[in-house]
Amino acid sequence: MGSNCKTIVWFRRDLRVEDNPALAAAARDGNICPVYIWCPKEEGQYFPGRVSRWWLKQSLAHLDQSLRSLGVELGFIKAESIVDALLDCVKAVGATKVVFNRLYDPVSLVRDHNIKQILGEHNITVNSYNGDLLHEPWEVYDDTGCAFTTFAPFWDKCLNMQIEPASLPMPWRLLPAEGFVQKFSIEDLGLENESEKSSNALLGKAWCPGWTNANKALVEFVEHQLLDYSQKRVNLGGNWTSFLSPYLHFGELSVRKVFHNVQLKQMVWANQGNSRGLESVTVFLKSIGFREYSRYICFNFPFTHEKPLLSHLKYFPWNADQGNFKAWRQGRTGYPLVDAGMRELWATGWIHNKMRVIVACFCVKILLLPWRWGMKYFWDTLLDADLECDILGWQYISGSLPDGHDLNRLDDPELQGSKYDAEGEYVRQWIPELARMPTEWIHHPWNAPISVLKASGVELGVNYPKPIIEIDTARQNLTEAICLMQGMISTDASETNGTHEVVVDNSDAGGALNATRVDNYQNNETSAIARVVLNIKPGCISGSSRDQRVPSVQIPNTQSNGKRPRVSAEDVPPGPGPNMNACYRNADGLRMDEDLSSTADSSTAKRQTFSTSSYCVPQACSLSTQSKTFCDGESSDVKQPWKEQMDRAV
Known part of the structure; x- marks a missing residue:
């Protein structure tokens, strides 16, 4: 030493x-x-x-x-x-x-x-x-030396690579460096104000933060829940998820330790011929893989917090309806399963991964709200808010990833409720207005006879809202939006002779990345994803980081059409200034109603201007004052069980 x-x-x-x-x-x-x-x-x-x-x-x-x-x-x-x-x-x-x-x-x-x-x-x-990944993002690449853009081959490659030992030994003694550093108490940091403490006290009844508690949660899951994980993980009620995502996000738990502990159990079950356990291991490790992939995508394609990976989505006519966004946030859409999920999210800061998918689909496919609005709202409200997982999840749902949901896929919340909450227990727990509704009608109360509604104490439009939109109408709106998007792509392709080139040079912004994106829209093909070269000689490494490699991007040969490449307003990040870090602003830069801008009031109140620097974080979304605007993200499924008395208190 x-x-x-x-x-x-x-x-x-x-x-x-x-x-x-x-x-x-x-x-x-x-x-x-x-x-x-x-x-x-x-x-x-x-x-x-x-x-x-x-x-x-x-x-x-x-x-x-x-x-x-x-x-x-x-x-x-x-x-x-x-x-x-x-x-x-x-x-x-x-x-x-x-x-x-x-x-x-x-x-x-x-x-x-x-x-x-x-x-x-x-x-x-x-x-x-x-200290955060199984493999560095620049270590995993395809046969051509480029970054993967789909999950399956990426995770297959990861599983076939050697992983470092499970953990480094904990120091038995640390020697302090002498000197006076001006320090604050943890209260001085201002992470929690007086108005928040009463609500936060409820969180302490359900969760136990800290790295030693994280290890206990890992042992509890591996020994008691992992065996049935593949069969019971989709149940909205019960304690069958791993409950590890906050611990992983804050680094209280090493992902390598999680991986190796599960692998040890896998070897035991393999020797026992336990097929149920082996299937559960495969499914759970896949969820770890999604977390790895979220960081992989964000590192190699650093624009993904602002733009879709599939660049044709920038033409999608998202419906920037503030009223619909508010109804979705508050759990007042008239669709019980969606409303239950959003109310649980607001009350507890957590929802099951399946519910995250369901409410996100409703947001972007049924209400056609910009996916970045939903992404930012999840960031504001989730206990395990994780930017990379947030980005991957919302881009996946909105069809912005090559292997994400089909853009025209629209899941009916009524059918989702019948599948994942067959008895309606989850809905009744979070929507007391519907507590007395018979199971037959719990997921579609608008179809229930008047006598049933009256006996259940439900008055649609009064104590529980009518559906914000009919599913058939939503399906038609989605189809029309896709057609409009395709028309815009065709028009742009014809004007640029099939090639639309956008060059974004961030070398002045810290020298972190020189990115060139070439979007080919010929024949309405949407394979416009930059090829990020990872397997390169040391002399070709971009950036001046001393010990962290930053990816370079391969610039394909393009046919010159004699025209200057067109750059849209969305391709240019906003410059520094007092308004640049506000997520919910309209086209004129005016702040919208605070009730619409974020439900995390304490977060809104504390948001401050980003420091002046050579790099500016692009706005999370730019809302149009018109009814439609051309603007352009699976999360970990983890939580500690909520006690019954806490549910009542909330």
Whole structure:
């Protein structure tokens, strides 16, 4: 151990002491100064919602207690600039190195690159590590050396690659780096205000944040729920999901540990010839694969938080109806299963993965609301809000991925209710207005005889809404929207001789990525996805990150048609300014009604302008004042069981 080396360990979404590569490396080198930096200004439009911030606060307190038992304390810092805070820490303790575990979302990638560059200019060594994935995004590529754009071959390749050992040993003792760093108490961070504490107290009855609790939840799932996972995971009631997604998001649990623990159980069941258990393992590991894939897609295609991967979707005429969006958020659509899911989400910050799919389909396929609106609302309200999973899930549902839902697929909520909530128990739990409805009519009360409605105490349009739209009408609207989109594609293809080229150069924005997208719309084909080259020689690596490779994009040969490439307004991210990080704004930049902009009131109130930098996070959505606008995302299925008394309290 090099006792003369002092290292700043920057914690982020890796709130654990076990299997933490950055912490382990710093502990081997010498003295450490662990810090967590809370910078609301740099969160921008992705400022976490109330329930997500509650989890973060509890997890940080748990981590601080663990580090104290090992000999150091976690320094809480509230800052206006993360890089300035890190420089102050380096100066205060005389550190020569900063280490952290990597993040892969589009915003963090650029921020981390800039931090590495600035610290390097101050002669500070910066090392980052993989503490979040089974494989780095640049390590998995197809036979041509390019990034995968569909899940199945990606996950098949991952399963056939060697995975590092399950975990790094936990340090038995940590040596503190001497020096005065201006620190805050965890309360000073402002992660929870007084008005939120009463609601948050209910969360503590159902969830136990912290890395040691994460390990307990993993053991509980593997030993008691995994065996029947494949058969019972789709049940909306019960405790048959893994309940691990918040722990994974905040890095309280290593994904490698989850993978290897499940693999050990797989070997036991294979020796026993337990086919039911083996099937469950396959299905569960696939859900881990989706999480891996979400980071893979966001790293190699960093525009996906703003644009669909299949670029023809930018022509889709989304219906920017604020009233419909409000009804969907509040669980007032008139479709019981959808309304039950949205009410549970608002009350608890969690819904079953199947419900996430159902409510998302309703949002984008039946109401034709822009998928980015739904994506941002999930970010604001989910306890396990995870940007990459959010992006993948909503793009999957909206038909924006090559292997996602068919664009013309429209699932009837009534049929979904009969399939996944056959007895109506889930609906009755979250929609008390329908508690006395007979099972026969619970998922379509509008068809029930007047006598049944009266006996059940249901008055449609008064104490429970009528359907916001008829399914047949919604199906017709979707068909018309697809036809209009195809017409726009054909028109654009004819005007550009079949080739539409958009060049987006982000080299000035931190040098993170030079991306060229070539969209070929000939014969209405939509294979317009950039080929991201991963298997390249070291000399061809784009970007100046010291220890993190950033993908380059292969520029295909294109036929020149003598015309300058056309760039639409959507292809150009907004410049810096006070309005750039507001998700819900209309075309004139005016803020909409707060009740429409976000139900996470505390999140809205705390949102601040993004710091001035060379990179700007594009707006999450740009709403049109017209009835229709041309604007352009599976989440982990995890939660702790809700106790009956908590449901009543909510």
